[in-house]
Amino acid sequence: MSAETIAPSDEAGLAAAIASAHAAGTPLAVWGNATKAAFGRPVQAAGAVSARNLTGITLYSPAELVIAARAGTPLAEIEAALAAHGQHLIAEPPDLSALMGPGEGPPTLGGAVACNLSGPRRIALGAMRDHVLGVRAVNGAGEVITSGGRVLKNVTGLDLAKLLTGSRGTLAVLTEATLKVLPAPERTATVMLRGLDAARGVAALSAGLGSPYGVTAAAHLPEAAAPRAGLGAAATLLRVEEFADFVPYRTARLAEALASFGAAEVLDHDASLALWRSVRDARPLGAAPEDAVWRVSVRPSAAPQVVGALRRSFDAKLFLDWGGGLIWLAGPATEDAHRAVAAAARSAGGTYWLMRADAGFRAAVAHLPDEPPALAVLTRRVKAAFDPKGILNPGRIFAGI
Amino acid sequence: MLAMPEPDPKVLARREAIVAALRERAGAANVIAEPLRLKPYETDGFTAYKCVPLAVVLPESTAQVAACLRYCHEQGIRVVPRAAGTSLSGGALPLEDAVVIGVARMNRILEVSLEDRLARVEAGVTNIGITKAVEGEGFFYAPDPSSQLACMIAGNVAMNSGGAHCLKYGVTANNLLGVTMVTIEGEVIALGGGHLDTPGYDWLGLITGSEGQLGIVTEVTVRILRAAEGARAMLVGFAATDVAGAAVADIIASGIIPVALEFMDKPCIHACEAFAHAGYPLDAEALLIIEVEGSAAEQDALLDRLKAICARHAPTTVRVARNAEESAAIWKGRKAAFGAIGRISPDYLCMDGTIPPGALPEAMRRIGTLAAHYGLQVANVFHAGDGNLHPLILFDANDPESFRRAEMLGADILRLCVELGGCLTGEHGVGIEKRDLMTAQFGPADLDQQRRVKRAFDPQWLLNPHKVFPLEAAGTA
Numbered sequence: 034m035s036a037e038t039i040a041p042s043d044e045a046g047l048a049a050a051i052a053s054a055h056a057a058g059t060p061l062a063v064w065g066n067a068t069k070a071a072f073g074r075p076v077q078a079a080g081a082v083s084a085r086n087l088t089g090i091t092l093y094s095p096a097e098l099v100i101a102a103r104a105g106t107p108l109a110e111i112e113a114a115l116a117a118h119g120q121h122l123i124a125e126p127p128d129l130s131a132l133m134g135p136g137e138g139p140p141t142l143g144g145a146v147a148c149n150l151s152g153p154r155r156i157a158l159g160a161m162r163d164h165v166l167g168v169r170a171v172n173g174a175g176e177v178i179t180s181g182g183r184v185l186k187n188v189t190g191l192d193l194a195k196l197l198t199g200s201r202g203t204l205a206v207l208t209e210a211t212l213k214v215l216p217a218p219e220r221t222a223t224v225m226l227r228g229l230d231a232a233r234g235v236a237a238l239s240a241g242l243g244s245p246y247g248v249t250a251a252a253h254l255p256e257a258a259a260p261r262a263g264l265g266a267a268a269t270l271l272r273v274e275e276f277a278d279f280v281p282y283r284t285a286r287l288a289e290a291l292a293s294f295g296a297a298e299v300l301d302h303d304a305s306l307a308l309w310r311s312v313r314d315a316r317p318l319g320a321a322p323e324d325a326v327w328r329v330s331v332r333p334s335a336a337p338q339v340v341g342a343l344r345r346s347f348d349a350k351l352f353l354d355w356g357g358g359l360i361w362l363a364g365p366a367t368e369d370a371h372r373a374v375a376a377a378a379r380s381a382g383g384t385y386w387l388m389r390a391d392a393g394f395r396a397a398v399a400h401l402p403d404e405p406p407a408l409a410v411l412t413r414r415v416k417a418a419f420d421p422k423g424i425l426n427p428g429r430i431f432a433g434i
Numbered sequence: 435m436l437a438m439p440e441p442d443p444k445v446l447a448r449r450e451a452i453v454a455a456l457r458e459r460a461g462a463a464n465v466i467a468e469p470l471r472l473k474p475y476e477t478d479g480f481t482a483y484k485c486v487p488l489a490v491v492l493p494e495s496t497a498q499v500a501a502c503l504r505y506c507h508e509q510g511i512r513v514v515p516r517a518a519g520t521s522l523s524g525g526a527l528p529l530e531d532a533v534v535i536g537v538a539r540m541n542r543i544l545e546v547s548l549e550d551r552l553a554r555v556e557a558g559v560t561n562i563g564i565t566k567a568v569e570g571e572g573f574f575y576a577p578d579p580s581s582q583l584a585c586m587i588a589g590n591v592a593m594n595s596g597g598a599h600c601l602k603y604g605v606t607a608n609n610l611l612g613v614t615m616v617t618i619e620g621e622v623i624a625l626g627g628g629h630l631d632t633p634g635y636d637w638l639g640l641i642t643g644s645e646g647q648l649g650i651v652t653e654v655t656v657r658i659l660r661a662a663e664g665a666r667a668m669l670v671g672f673a674a675t676d677v678a679g680a681a682v683a684d685i686i687a688s689g690i691i692p693v694a695l696e697f698m699d700k701p702c703i704h705a706c707e708a709f710a711h712a713g714y715p716l717d718a719e720a721l722l723i724i725e726v727e728g729s730a731a732e733q734d735a736l737l738d739r740l741k742a743i744c745a746r747h748a749p750t751t752v753r754v755a756r757n758a759e760e761s762a763a764i765w766k767g768r769k770a771a772f773g774a775i776g777r778i779s780p781d782y783l784c785m786d787g788t789i790p791p792g793a794l795p796e797a798m799r800r801i802g803t804l805a806a807h808y809g810l811q812v813a814n815v816f817h818a819g820d821g822n823l824h825p826l827i828l829f830d831a832n833d834p835e836s837f838r839r840a841e842m843l844g845a846d847i848l849r850l851c852v853e854l855g856g857c858l859t860g861e862h863g864v865g866i867e868k869r870d871l872m873t874a875q876f877g878p879a880d881l882d883q884q885r886r887v888k889r890a891f892d893p894q895w896l897l898n899p900h901k902v903f904p905l906e907a908a909g910t911a
Contacts, residue, residue, distance in 0.1 A: 096683035097791050097821070119689055155630065162636055163608045176879045184788040185820035186605060186860035188594045188643040189868075189875055190902060191884045195607070195639025204635075216689035239549045245572070245663045276689075279732050332550040332628030358550075358629055383629040401633035407621035412635060414890035419883070430634060 038064070038081040044103075044169065044177060044208045050082055051206065052175025054424050063202030063426045065105055065144040068136030069129065072148065073201060073429050074400055075392045084143050087208055090114055092183060099166065099183050101211035104143025111142055121217040124161045125152030127313045132326060132389055143207045149199030152313035153250035153272065156242065156355040162198040164213040170197055170205035173420025183211050196415070202426040203434070204419035218274035223300040223308060224287045226269040231255065232337040234269040235357035237294040239333055241271040242356050246287045249274045250309055251356040258317040258352040262308055269294070272309060317352045320363035324350070325390040327364075327374050331383030333357035339377045346373035358383075366394045375402065401430070436483070436866050439900050441531035445488070445511055452511060453489050456533065459501035464539065466490040475534050478519040478526035479581070480867055482783075482837065487514065487528035492539045496614055496622055496652040499535060503650065504620025506533055512896050513618065515646035517558065517589035520581040522784050523865025525593060525645055529900055535650055537588045543567050544653070550628055552611055554655045557588035561595075564656060573658045576603035579861065580772065587654045594643030596861035598768075601819035602693045602727075603659070605861065607642040614653035615641060618892045627655060640887070645863050646898040648891040662727035665693060667761040668737055670744045671718030671751035675699060676795030678720035681747040682818045683792060685724070688743055690736060694725040695819035696768055699798065702775075702813035702826070703767075709774030712767030715751040722818065723768055725761070771815050772826070779811070779828035781837075785844050786862035787851030791821045800850055801825055808843040810836075822860035823851065849874050864902045872904055 041047045054061050062081040064070070087103040090111065094100075095118040102111055108126060115121050126145040130136065146168070151160040167181030180193035197205055226237055234253035241248045250272035259268045271291075273283045288297035300308060311317060320326050331339055336357040343349040343362065347370045350363040364370045371387070371394075378385040379402065387400035404412060409431075416423065416434050428434065445452070453467040466472055467489045476484040488511075493499045506513050512532040519526045528534050540556035543563070547553075548571055553564055561582040564575040578597035579585055585595070591613060596605040603609070612626030625637045632638070641648055672678040678697060685692065698706065698714075698721045707714040714721060722744075726736040737754050744752060755761040767774070775782050789797050798814065805812040811828040825847050829840035848858050848868060852875050858868045872881060885903060889895065 094790065094792065096687045098686060099790075118687075149631070149636070151631070159604065159608050160631055162639055163604065172883060176883075178880050178883045179877070180880065180883075182788075182855070182857050182875075184790060184856050184860070186596055186600060186788050186817070186822045187857045188605075188861060188863050189858045190864060190872060190881075191647070191887055192594075192607070192639055192643050193883060193887065195636045195642075196887070198639070199633075199636050215691065216686075219689070236549075239551075243548055243551060243573075243660050245660050247662075276735070278735060279728065282729060282731070330629040330631055332547070332552070334547065334549045335628075355630060382627055384632050386633050404634060405623070407617070407623050408625075408634075408637070410621075411617075411623075411637070411890060415635060415887060418886035418890045 038083050040083040040086045042086045044087060044171070047082065047084065047087065047206060047208060048171045048175050048177050051171050051173065054080060055174050055422055058422050058424065060424045060427045063206050065141035066136045066138035068140045069133055069144055069148055070136065071133045071389045074432065075396050076426050076429050078427065082206060084206060084208060085138060085141065091209060092211070095120055098185065098214050099211060100214050101183060101209060102142050103209050104141060104207045106142045107139040108142055108145055109139055115214055116217065119217055120214045123154060123158050123164050123213065123215050125154040125313055126150055126161060127152050127315065129314060132315055132320065142210055146198050146210045147200065147202050147207055153252060153309055153354055156251055157249040162195050165194050165198045165210055166213055167211040168194045168197050168207055169209040170207045172205040173422060173425045178205065181211070185213055201429050203416065203429050204425065206425065220277040220280045221272060221274050221302050221305040222280050222284050223305040224271045224273070224284050224291065225298045225300055226291060226294050228266050229269050229294060231340045231353070233294060234267070235333050235336050235353065237269050237291055238271065238356045240291055241287060244287060244290050246283045247273060247275065248287070252312050253353040253357060254317050255352060257350065258319065261317040261319050262311045270308065272305060312354060315361050318361050318363050319350050323366065324363040325366035325370065325394060326388040327362045327385050328388055329360040329362060329374060329378045329383060329385045331358055331378065331381040335381035335383065336360060339381050342377040343373060346370065366390045368398060371398045378402070436870060437905055438485070438529065439905060441529065445531040449488055452509070455505055456489060456491050456502055459505055460491050460493045460498040464492045464494060464498070475516070475528060478521045478524060480522055480524035480527065480865065482831070483524055483527050483866060485528050485530055487532050487534045488530065490534040490536060492536045494539050496616060499650055499652050500616045500620045500622050502535055503616050503618055507618050507620060507894065507896065510894060510896070512899055514898055515592065515650045517586035517592070518560070518584050520585045520589065521593065521863065521865055522786065523859065523862045523867040525863050525865040525901065527866055537586065537652060540652060548573065551658050552628055552655055553658050554653065555587060557651050557654055558586050561585050561587060561590055568658050572661055574661050575656055575658055576609050577606050588651050591642055591651050591654060592644065592646050593861065593863040596822065598694045598696060598817060600817070601695060602691055607639060609657045610638055610642060610654065611657055612655035613638065613641060613651045615649040615651045617649045618897050643863070645865065645902050647888050647902055648897070663729045664733060665725055665727045665761065666733045666737065666755045667723055667725040667764040668740060668754040669751070669764045670722045670724065670749045671715040672720045672747060673750055675720045675798045677747050678722055679794040681722065681744050684743050684746065685740060686819065688739065690739060692724045692819065693727045694723065696723040697816035697818040698768065699814040701811060702771060702815055705774040705778050705813055706767035706771050709777050710767040710770040712763055714767050718750050723764055775813055775826045775828065781829055781831040783827040783829065783840050783844050785825045785827060785847055786859050787823050787848045787856055788821045788860035789823055789851050789854045789856035791818060793854040794818070797823065797850065797854055801847055804843055804846050808839045810839055810843055821856060845871055866901050869901060870904055
């Protein structure tokens with residue numbers, strides 16, 4: 034970020050700053066601590082606004098499973114407050130600083146919500162957007178708007194809280210978010226199968242996720258990726274999170290159910306926590322500094338064929354999370370590689386994000402699939418409904434919007 | 435009574451031409467225009483309001499829906515989407531000059547994939563129909579609204595339906611992977627699919643719970659889940675409402691998330707017991723039904739822990755099911771609650787507000803005071819874990835004064851929910867019922883923002899124009 038970044042200390046200040054940018058028609062880049070700046074198209078803006086100084090937990094009611102905090106609150110602060118009451122963030126948002134660089138401070142709640150990035154638990158218990166109960170935000174005209182609330186069930190009016198989640202600061206600047214949380218499990222364990230190829234690995238993950246034993250994460254690390262997570266050969270991993278006295282039964286039954294895929298090992302609590310943190314933060318990917326990084330999301334059964342297509346196209350480093358449906362992928366930052374990623378996702382009926390590349394490359398290619406024309410019309414109209422002059426993070430998601 | 439927009443005389447005058455055009459687009463057999471056959475479509479589960487529509491179309495394909503919507507849009511004709519018509523907030527209430535477009539004839543299951551744990555269905559498939567299609571393999575579709583035998587997945591998407599098990603499994607929005615939707619302009623858009631997390635704006639999240647304001651959903655892909663090994667319930671009676679509330683807080687704080695955590699107050703306990711003979715304790719002021727899942731040993735362990743927590747709150751009754759039959763007996767009264775109330779009162783309004791669970795004792799006390807003020811009886815059932823309150827207001831529909839008071843009491847209760855930090859509706863939707871209360875929850879800027887989003891999808895304000903937004907400002911912003 035540059036010297037022109039305005040970082041007000043309260044919501045009213047943020048609203049005033051955006052209102053004056055609206056009046057002047059000045060485009061603004063929107064940040065928290067800019068830890069995910071490399072994710073998305075580069076923003077061409079004369080000014081910048083940051084929510085990083087809006088900090089502090091505003092509500093935490095453990096018995097009601099709800100926490101609210103201002104957008105600039107570091108995620109770590111929220112996680113620590115939850116841990117003190119034996120609770121945690123359900124979607125397990127990743128810390129991508131190893132991939133993206135350190136930013137200008139710790140990852141914030143606002144950034145995690147605005148980017149809707151979720152970790153391994155997403156396959157079982159939902160994404161960030163599934164647990165955002167309410168938001169406060171400032172739209173592109175400088176008006177403070179609220180949506181949702183602090184209760185777990187709410188269908189009053191249009192769900193703008195979900196629309197703003199993942200909208201990357203292009204519709205409104207989040208000032209506060211309220212999340213559903215859950216008790217953190219007493220014990221974590223991992224059932225691990227070795228030496229499977231992608232097809233057999235995904236089949237094992239599907240069998241585990243389709244079992245009644247409560248698998249909360251399911252990942253497959255191919256031969257090349259497994260050593261980066263401290264494992265030798267290709268590893269197919271299924272996580273169980275439960276009360277301590279339930280875990281031995283669950284892991285034993287799960288191993289039995291997966292017997293046709295080979296003998297299973299069980300990793301204990303500490304090894305499992307470290308392993309899944311590594312998977313969450315995409316460390317097994319092993320992207321070289323100059324590599325582009327993508328995420329491809331497909332239905333799990335299509336993943337092996339997508340992996341095959343990608344490996345034939347370029348020297349693809351990859352591993353699979355979300356039961357096989359999420360392919361973390363690194364490779365050369367070339368238009369050929371990018372075209373291959375887009376084609377593989379499209380042919381599997383899925384989608385992709387370009388997660389990281391240098392600014393020139395990010396400006397040159399579509400960092401996510403183009404929308405069909407009817408949807409592109411709605412995108413433009415909804416953008417205008419929040420930000421009539423197009424001043425918030427212009428071009429961040431789609432060129433020209 | 436709630437006001438409705440004036441019918442457009444020019445549309446009414448063109449009725450025959452409109453019917454003919456719809457028949458051309460959807461097939462003659464799929465268009466209803468005869469007064470006697472239109473009558474069943476005059477209302478939904480919110481029967482206090484009725485209005486026979488101009489015509490009803492029951493298309494058999496997305497293409498037919500698109501053709502009809504494109505025509506209505508070109509001609510400036512209002513459209514009311516409909517699924518099974520079980521809405522308790524008037525979500526499917528027609529207008530005299532509106533065409534009802536229903537998805538009831540689109541009821542095929544298109545794909546089931548156990549490997550990818552999803553089902554793709556046409557929008558007129560019933561909620562229970564999805565579970566029926568996969569339960570043979572041990573799977574189920576999680577959201578389970580009380581109307582699940584009749585209600586259709588299109589209506590579930592429109593209202594973001596929940597049920598008794600959302601504390602663990604979430605509501606419709608959390609169990610949806612994709613939809614095909616037709617806009618009022620007749621554009622067919624496919625959102626999501628078999629994969630998770632489509633980049634770009636969260637259209638799926640916006641459309642879920644949008645009450646037919648943004649388009650008509652014709653196809654839905656949902657997540658299906660493998661059922662737990664087993665489930666068992668326990669029933670606990672308490673000497674006071676606030677004691678039951680404290681027990682709920684202790685349970686959640688202990689780290690146990692029961693699959694269901696249901697609360698009933700004394701009037702509801704009595705009505706259900708008289709109707710279902712479930713063996714409910716008549717001396718209790720409040721009752722909790724708590725259900726847990728897992729292996730038999732896990733169920734035992736969880737039920738023991740729950741018993742110990744409840745014991746700290748001096749329960750008047752504790753009954754733990756030993757098997758599935760005893761669990762069913764415990765659920766029998768709760769599941770019969772609405773029918774049971776129907777037996778002690780000629781009519782009732784089923785309200786649906788949400789409060790922070792910690793506010794339960796205050797909510798109960800003040801609902802009692804409000805009910806006394808209006809001279810009406812209220813029985814309360816409550817999804818205690820997630821704060822979703824269903825006060826049942828007893829009244830007599832043959833007495834207009836009684837209905838008027840019931841409506842006023844209902845509005846006061848919903849305002850109370852907002853005041854306590856909750857919201858106007860947890861799972862039934864705003865519909866027409868709560869339309870005029872929207873300003874109690876949202877400020878002008880909030881509502882204007884929602885209206886601008888509605889207008890982005892429906893520039894002429896033709897889709898369900900009399901719902902969700904207060905009429906005086908409906909078409910503006």
